[in-house]
Amino acid sequence: MSSPEPASEPSNEPSNERGAPVRPYGDSTGDGMVQTSFTLPLPLSKVAEGAAVQLANKMGMDPALVVHSRALGPGHTFFVVYGRVQHLVDPRTVQVVERDYPLLTPKEANAAVKAALRRRLVVVGACIGTDAHTVGIDAILNVKGFAGEKGLEYYRELRTVNLGAQVSVPELVARATEEQADAVLVSQVVTQRDAHLLNTREMSAAFREAYPPERRPLLVVGGPRFDETMAAELGVDRVFGRGTTPGEVASFLVHRLAPDPPRPSGVPAQDAPQAVAS
Amino acid sequence: MTDPKLALDPHLVARARDLASRAGAPIVDLARRHTTVSVERATLRLGGLDGADEDGTPWVNRLTEAVAADLYADGGLAHGVSLPVWDALVRGEAGPSGDLAALARRAAAGRARFRLPEGPDAERAAEAARAAVGGGLDAIAVRRREREQLLAETGDAPRQPWIYLIVATGDIHEDIPQAQQAARAGADVIAVIRSTGQSLLDFVPEGATREGYAGTYATRENFRLMRAALDETSRELRRYVRLTNYASGLCMPEIAVLAGLERLDMMLNDSMYGILFRDINPVRTFVDQRFSRQVHARAGIIINTGEDNYLTTADAVEAAHTVTTSQLLNEYFAHEAGLEDWQLGLGHAFEIDPALPESFRLELSHALLARALFPDAPLKWMPPTRHMTGDVFRGHLLDGFFNLAGALTGQGILLVGMMTEAVVTPWLSDRDLALQNVRYVLEAAGNLHEDFHPAPDGFIARRAHHVLGETVDLLERVVDEGLLAAIADGTFGLMKRPADQGRGLDGVAEKAPDYLNPATEVLDGPTAARPVLQEVSR
Numbered sequence: 126m127s128s129p130e131p132a133s134e135p136s137n138e139p140s141n142e143r144g145a146p147v148r149p150y151g152d153s154t155g156d157g158m159v160q161t162s163f164t165l166p167l168p169l170s171k172v173a174e175g176a177a178v179q180l181a182n183k184m185g186m187d188p189a190l191v192v193h194s195r196a197l198g199p200g201h202t203f204f205v206v207y208g209r210v211q212h213l214v215d216p217r218t219v220q221v222v223e224r225d226y227p228l229l230t231p232k233e234a235n236a237a238v239k240a241a242l243r244r245r246l247v248v249v250g251a252c253i254g255t256d257a258h259t260v261g262i263d264a265i266l267n268v269k270g271f272a273g274e275k276g277l278e279y280y281r282e283l284r285t286v287n288l289g290a291q292v293s294v295p296e297l298v299a300r301a302t303e304e305q306a307d308a309v310l311v312s313q314v315v316t317q318r319d320a321h322l323l324n325t326r327e328m329s330a331a332f333r334e335a336y337p338p339e340r341r342p343l344l345v346v347g348g349p350r351f352d353e354t355m356a357a358e359l360g361v362d363r364v365f366g367r368g369t370t371p372g373e374v375a376s377f378l379v380h381r382l383a384p385d386p387p388r389p390s391g392v393p394a395q396d397a398p399q400a401v402a403s
Numbered sequence: 404m405t406d407p408k409l410a411l412d413p414h415l416v417a418r419a420r421d422l423a424s425r426a427g428a429p430i431v432d433l434a435r436r437h438t439t440v441s442v443e444r445a446t447l448r449l450g451g452l453d454g455a456d457e458d459g460t461p462w463v464n465r466l467t468e469a470v471a472a473d474l475y476a477d478g479g480l481a482h483g484v485s486l487p488v489w490d491a492l493v494r495g496e497a498g499p500s501g502d503l504a505a506l507a508r509r510a511a512a513g514r515a516r517f518r519l520p521e522g523p524d525a526e527r528a529a530e531a532a533r534a535a536v537g538g539g540l541d542a543i544a545v546r547r548r549e550r551e552q553l554l555a556e557t558g559d560a561p562r563q564p565w566i567y568l569i570v571a572t573g574d575i576h577e578d579i580p581q582a583q584q585a586a587r588a589g590a591d592v593i594a595v596i597r598s599t600g601q602s603l604l605d606f607v608p609e610g611a612t613r614e615g616y617a618g619t620y621a622t623r624e625n626f627r628l629m630r631a632a633l634d635e636t637s638r639e640l641r642r643y644v645r646l647t648n649y650a651s652g653l654c655m656p657e658i659a660v661l662a663g664l665e666r667l668d669m670m671l672n673d674s675m676y677g678i679l680f681r682d683i684n685p686v687r688t689f690v691d692q693r694f695s696r697q698v699h700a701r702a703g704i705i706i707n708t709g710e711d712n713y714l715t716t717a718d719a720v721e722a723a724h725t726v727t728t729s730q731l732l733n734e735y736f737a738h739e740a741g742l743e744d745w746q747l748g749l750g751h752a753f754e755i756d757p758a759l760p761e762s763f764r765l766e767l768s769h770a771l772l773a774r775a776l777f778p779d780a781p782l783k784w785m786p787p788t789r790h791m792t793g794d795v796f797r798g799h800l801l802d803g804f805f806n807l808a809g810a811l812t813g814q815g816i817l818l819v820g821m822m823t824e825a826v827v828t829p830w831l832s833d834r835d836l837a838l839q840n841v842r843y844v845l846e847a848a849g850n851l852h853e854d855f856h857p858a859p860d861g862f863i864a865r866r867a868h869h870v871l872g873e874t875v876d877l878l879e880r881v882v883d884e885g886l887l888a889a890i891a892d893g894t895f896g897l898m899k900r901p902a903d904q905g906r907g908l909d910g911v912a913e914k915a916p917d918y919l920n921p922a923t924e925v926l927d928g929p930t931a932a933r934p935v936l937q938e939v940s941r
Contacts, residue, residue, distance in 0.1 A: 164832045195835070198584050203832040254600075259680070260715060260789075289682050289898070291603055315599055317573070317616050349793075349825070367793070 146213035157209045159186065164203045169196035177204040185210045222353040222364075226380035228372060231280050234379045238282035241383035242307075248277055248378065249301045249342075250310040251288035254324040258314035259290045261348055265310060265371050274372045283375070294324075294331045301342055302335065308343040308378050316350045322359065329360030343381055345374065409775045409867045410859060415875060416776065422878035423731035426886045431739050434693040435927075437686060438918065440605070440910035442694045443467050443484040445656035446922045448664075449539025450488075450532070452503040453623070455609040462507035463657070464606045469510035473517035481915040482519055489535065490520035490528035503535075529919055536921035540701065543663035547703040550666055553634070554643045560591035561642065562849065564784065564809055564817035566841055571596035571828055573615035575625045579632045584831075586636045586644045589838050592669060592816065594647035595629060597621050602652025602681045603906060607661065617828065621648050621658055626665035645669055647707070650695045651677050653687070653907045659695035663702030669748065669816075670699055673709035674736045675729065678890060679898040680712055684905035685887055696740035697926035706742060707816065708733040711752030711785035713895060719754040719789075723769050724873035725895055726751050730773060731878070732886070734780070741926070744779035748816050752785035753805040761862065763804055768866035770812040771857070775867070784809045786820025798822040799840065806844035811855050817841065 151158025163180070167173040174191050181189030186208030193205040229237065238246045250262045264271035266287045268278045277285045286304050288297065301309050311328055313321035325346050332341055347365035356364045363377055444463040455461045470487045471479040488506065491497065496515040497506035509515040520528045560566075568590035570581045582593045598615030601608075611628060612620040619625060626648065633644045645668035650658045655672070662670050674692055677683040699706055710726040710733075717725065730749045737747050751773050755762040773782050786805045791798045802820035809817045819837045821829045829837070857863035881889045893899040 162832065164830065197831050197835045198587065201831055203835060290680070291600060291682075315617050320616060 143216050146215040160207050162205045164201050169202045173202045181206045181208055229376045234375045235282040237379045238383045245282050245284040247284045247306045248308045249286045249304055249306040251292040251297050252290045252312050253292050261312035265374050270371050274370045276371045294328050298331050298335045306342045307382050311346045313348040325359045409864050419875050422882050423735045426881045427735040430689050434690045437690045439690050441654050441656045441691050445660045448660045449922050450535040461606050465511040466507040470517045477519050480912040483918050483920045485532040486528050486919050487517040489532040491517055493527050533921040543702045546666040557637045557641050557643050564814045565591040567592040567816050567818045569594045569596050571618045573619055574613040575611050578619055583636045592645040595619050597649050605653045607654050607657050623661045655691040655695040659698040669705045672706040674733050676709040678900050682905045684908035685902045687907040687911050700741035705746045705748050707748040707783045708750045710750040714752050714754035723870045727874040728877050747780040748783040749780050750783045753787050754789050764862050766808050768863040772867040774812050781815025783816045784814035785818050788824050791824035793826050795822040803840050806841050810849050811852050813852050
């Protein structure tokens with residue numbers, strides 16, 4: 126068990142995004158209360174409940190209260206545990222990928238593409254490998270969209286080619302070349318045995334091999350289990366995680382491929398004109 | 404047909420059915436005029452050919468390829484494999500043992516030659532083929548009778564809806580104890596999800612498998628192992644536990660044969676799923692699907708259709724009528740293939756955005772519409788997936804409302820929703836919590852449908868009439884432009900699938916006038932679905 130850190134007046138003020146360290150909040154500031162649940166491969170018994178408390182203690186919950194235990198068949202028991210943790214988290218040391226480009230409306234994105242490229246920007250999307258879950262790529266590409274935002278198909282100045290599910294990497298490279306893609310979007314949902322990471326590395330390597338660096342399309346991957354900080358490691362230009370909306374993807378593509386949209390008298394692009402779910 | 408709950412206009416219902424059959428008839432005609440590599444391989448499986456070479460390529464694939472190559476000048480598979488294969492056996496090309504396995508081995512080694520027999524040779528080959536393939540069809544009928552006996556012996560599920568649970572570890576030896584535990588915990592039906600990507604394999608893997616992606620490979624040995632384990636559990640629980648797998652993808656006909664031979668009880672089998680969601684060629688799909696459904700009809704298997712999938716890409720309110728349209732098409736194709744109403748687990752799903760006002764009343768309306776249109780079909784009711792966000796607590800509540808809608812509208816097969824949908828493959832505790840949720844709702848409100856009569860001109864009834872009206876409009880359009888054209892232009896699930904594209908097209912052949920297939924001779928025959936089985940049909 127970690128030794129309790131000195132209580133350095135943790136603060137929970139809403140404005141404190143990068144402020145002082147904090148503890149979890151149950152019903153009062155600094156109480157450190159958390160809830161967890163798990164199953165142990167033990168028959169329901171006093172011993173099993175004691176083991177559950179021991180595990181919770183080792184996880185840093187002290188005191189830990191087993192509020193519910195239930196036998197799952199003859200050899201397993203399910204527990205719900207409430208308890209207090211001593212740990213502090215320091216928002217100043219947290220690393221995340223912040224959005225470093227302005228959010229554009231479809232109209233603004235279209236105008237920027239028209240001005241910078243004088244042609245439509247071509248986006249090829251696919252689920253690669255054995256992944257058959259097109260939910261993600263469809264949410265971004267199909268007109269239908271996601272979270273109240275229309276998909277990229279809706280953008281007049283974007284030409285989208287959705288290759289659908291289970292596209293092989295060579296097939297994707299070939300289609301990207303044929304369509305003269307400016308950007309390639311790849312969605313990966315299945316994460317069993319790190320398939321999403323392996324597939325993404327294979328994909329980025331194939332594009333590097335097939336294109337001279339200056340002509341390579343922008344590579345973007347997305348999926349609910351990706352770590353957004355891994356872009357460089359995976360050899361892609363951007364990783365999008367859970368909850369990404371079509372508008373965010375479109376804005377990123379425009380930012381990188383159709384930079385410097387002309388603006389009246391140097392007004393910066395509107396940042397987040399509407400609320401964005403993420 | 405009169406339904407007391409919604410009082411649908413019977414003329415409109417009749418019109419919808421008539422339109423569905425007019426949209427489907429040209430597709431049936433197309434299916435009758437073609438064969439596929441998988442139909443031919445399924446025929447060889449019925450003829451008794453099993454197993455694979457040392458690289459894992461099934462002998463049915465090796466033999467079919469050898470025949471197609473030798474008969475290239477005669478049109479490849481246009482005549483079917485049966486005449487050339489059994490002609491080769493009669494001629495002694497298989498060597499001393501004279502069986503199909505030996506012939507396949509010799510053909511793979513280039514030591515057997517195939518030709519298109521004519522005259523008395525052709526008659527002799529056809530006779531031998533009919534005897535062998537007939538043996539496979541008989542074996543399927545025997546397994547069906549065995550199910551009926553087991554049902555009589557151990558008893559059936561205690562109530563409807565049947566509780567349908569999924570296992571999917573990738574390892575058949577992990578799946579088995581999980582499936583048995585799920586049955587003990589109350590599951591009436593166990594589905595073993597297939598490995599992601601199996602739909603696109605143009606062969607059926609062999610043997611017991613221990614590795615798969617997000618599911619376990621469908622193989623004959625995996626079918627056999629799981630069915631044997633569930634037979635044991637059925638006897639222990641005094642309740643027959645059904646087993647489900649997937650007849651979809653490029654090997655639909657072969658999987659259907661293996662399911663029949665290993666006494667699986669339900670199979671996912673949708674008329675358009677492979678086209679829309681796996682980009683399999685439409686012609687390939689319709690030919691394979693018809694054969695597979697004919698085999699299911701004979702095996703007494705309940706099919707589950709996949710309309711729930713449309714609502715994962717299209718909006719569940721806007722696209723409600725595409726679900727009804729697809730259900731009517733699936734019904735037409737199923738009846739045409741010899742399936743009876745009790746075998747039609749027509750699919751639909753609880754996928755309306757819960758943030759939408761009146762979302763639950765809309766769900767009730769759509770679910771009742773399906774119930775009213777297909778009163779004798781055991782509808783397959785699928786839980787929310789699209790609006791399961793990772794907030795497991797809210798998801799658990801949503802699943803409770805899904806269960807309630809299922810109980811209120813008399814659904815036949817209820818796929819148990821997991822609060823960890825979209826988070827992890829279900830844990831032991833997730834399954835237990837999900838089953839508690841179902842049990843609570845069914846015990847607390849299982850008979851509430853007796854008291855549930857929506858106001859005749861209220862929100863629920865009006866919405867159902869509206870969706871039926873939209874369905875008729877859409878079917879009229881489909882009949883006008885043709886179903887293949889409608890599929891090509893993105894009518895279903897927002898997917899555009901032209902008939903001359905997609906996977907597996909190179910495995911389709913137009914039948915020559917002297918095409919022979921002993922299986923389709925029987926399956927297309929006038930007494931196809933219930934020949935010797937009158938005593939066991941219900």
